[in-house]
Amino acid sequence: MPPPRTYRAEGLVLKNIPFGEADLLVTLYSRESGKLRAVARGARRSNSRMVGHFEPLTVARLSLARGRSLDIVNQVEVTENFSSLKSDLTTLARGLYVAELVDGFGSEASSNRQLYDLAIETLGSIRQHPARELVLRRFELHLMRAAGFMPELFHCVECRKPLEPEQHRFSPDAGGTLCLDCTPSGVQIRTLSLRALKVLRMLHRSGLADLPQLSPHEPLEQEVKSILGTAIGYWMDKEIRTNSFLNHLEHWPRAEVSS
Amino acid sequence: MTSQHLPSAAPSLARLIRELNKLPGVGPKSAQRLAYYIIRLPNEEAFDLAEAISSVKHNIVFCQECQNLTDADPCTLCANPQRNREQICVVEDPLDVLALERTHCYHGRYHVLHGVISPLNGIGPEQLKLKELFPRLANNDVQELVIATNPTLEGEATAMYISRHLQGANIKVTHLARGLPVGGSLEYSDELTLSRAFQGRQEV
Numbered sequence: 500m501p502p503p504r505t506y507r508a509e510g511l512v513l514k515n516i517p518f519g520e521a522d523l524l525v526t527l528y529s530r531e532s533g534k535l536r537a538v539a540r541g542a543r544r545s546n547s548r549m550v551g552h553f554e555p556l557t558v559a560r561l562s563l564a565r566g567r568s569l570d571i572v573n574q575v576e577v578t579e580n581f582s583s584l585k586s587d588l589t590t591l592a593r594g595l596y597v598a599e600l601v602d603g604f605g606s607e608a609s610s611n612r613q614l615y616d617l618a619i620e621t622l623g624s625i626r627q628h629p630a631r632e633l634v635l636r637r638f639e640l641h642l643m644r645a646a647g648f649m650p651e652l653f654h655c656v657e658c659r660k661p662l663e664p665e666q667h668r669f670s671p672d673a674g675g676t677l678c679l680d681c682t683p684s685g686v687q688i689r690t691l692s693l694r695a696l697k698v699l700r701m702l703h704r705s706g707l708a709d710l711p712q713l714s715p716h717e718p719l720e721q722e723v724k725s726i727l728g729t730a731i732g733y734w735m736d737k738e739i740r741t742n743s744f745l746n747h748l749e750h751w752p753r754a755e756v757s758s
Numbered sequence: 759m760t761s762q763h764l765p766s767a768a769p770s771l772a773r774l775i776r777e778l779n780k781l782p783g784v785g786p787k788s789a790q791r792l793a794y795y796i797i798r799l800p801n802e803e804a805f806d807l808a809e810a811i812s813s814v815k816h817n818i819v820f821c822q823e824c825q826n827l828t829d830a831d832p833c834t835l836c837a838n839p840q841r842n843r844e845q846i847c848v849v850e851d852p853l854d855v856l857a858l859e860r861t862h863c864y865h866g867r868y869h870v871l872h873g874v875i876s877p878l879n880g881i882g883p884e885q886l887k888l889k890e891l892f893p894r895l896a897n898n899d900v901q902e903l904v905i906a907t908n909p910t911l912e913g914e915a916t917a918m919y920i921s922r923h924l925q926g927a928n929i930k931v932t933h934l935a936r937g938l939p940v941g942g943s944l945e946y947s948d949e950l951t952l953s954r955a956f957q958g959r960q961e962v
Binding site: 582585 | 878879883884915943946947949951
């Protein structure tokens with residue numbers, strides 16, 4: 500029996516691209532069927548019933564019709580728009596970083612409920628705890644886990660022996676931690692401090708509610724950020740565009756206008 | 759589309775089709791139709807079109823003041839002494855200036871950013887005409903900056919960026935009201951639009 504011509508989905512809008520005269524090509528990560536792309540006809544017209552429903556970081560319930568190459572949105576209803584997250588530049592930039600990584604790691608037509616729930620709960624946490632950058636680090640680690648790329652943090656990936664304290668390094672290409680005796684050829688190897696390894700293990704175990712507070716400029720947080728950034732960058736295998744804006748906000752320029 | 763795809767077309771015609779095909783929204787079939795239309799045009803009309811393209815490429819420059827596209831620098835709006843020098847309206851594109859001018863509501867000057875901050879597309883503040891905006895505010899008697907970016911996520915991000923940049927500066931920063939479009943309906947409006955419309959309600 501052929502699949503029904505229409506179906507429903509609830510998903511997080513990851514991005515939208517102007518399409519044709521007044522349409523939008525929307526990319527969502529849906530609870531039911533993973534990443535999907537659909538055309539919202541006329542959604543750019545100010546008098547369209549769908550205008551404003553497809554902004555990135557909006558959770559929407561949709562009714563869709565299967566098309567030959569792209570599905571068509573028939574109806575849409577916003578269920579969560581994370582408005583307070585979008586009203587601050589830093590939390591907005593972090594939210595867009597989450598959306599870009601979900602877009603990069605999520606696969607089309609393949610449901611991954613763990614990834615969907617992780618994205619939604621991370622956006623909620625960014626909104627509730629705007630000062631906690633560790634929320635993003637936990638997201639990165641759990642995203643790799645949900646997508647099947649979780650780095651090893653307890654054993655050497657080469658010899659499989661449990662790691663000894665102070666005797667380990669990290670290699671994103673090799674798949675995680677390495678002991679000092681193993682140096683596989685042709686892979687990138689980085690130093691990893693014991694404190695950073697402990698933070699990574701703690702991020703691996705902890706929920707969003709029990710994340711510790713680290714100072715954002717503390718070298719430890721920078722080391723964890725760099726290690727996870729290398730691993731994410733390796734698996735994404737393309738430039739993470741939102742990173743440059745996040746870095747720009749981190750080193751905020753001073754106004755050149757007289758007070 | 760290469761000339762191999764047009765084996766029967768004369769080389770000059772194939773070249774025209776190729777060039778037209780590069781235009782946004784013009785596919786191979788439309789490019790062929792446009793090319794044959796141009797061939798059938800009277801000579802003077804076809805040469806006028808070619809001359810208009812050549813002229814626009816030679817003469818159009820950025821206005822040093824507002825960064826709008828102009829063939830006289832400063833542009834007619836910036837050079838007009840009747841325009842209010844205390845207000846600057848920031849817009850995304852030159853077409854937004856035309857849209858606002860059609861309203862006859864605004865009599866100040868403009869600043870065209872030529873884009874918006876779009877982190878997902880790798881467009882940051884440094885790629886916009888923002889570095890030309892802030893000195894204008896420092897050097898002139900500007901009292902109010904009206905941010906008229908589109909009410910999209912990117913437009914809002916750009917508005918937030920500008921207002922955050924001007925925190926502490928002695929300039930009133932406003933942005934266009936958000937809410938229901940004329941002819942729209944409450945039933946089909948999203949929550950954010952409705953809540954913005956509610957916040958911006960006015961006494962009647």
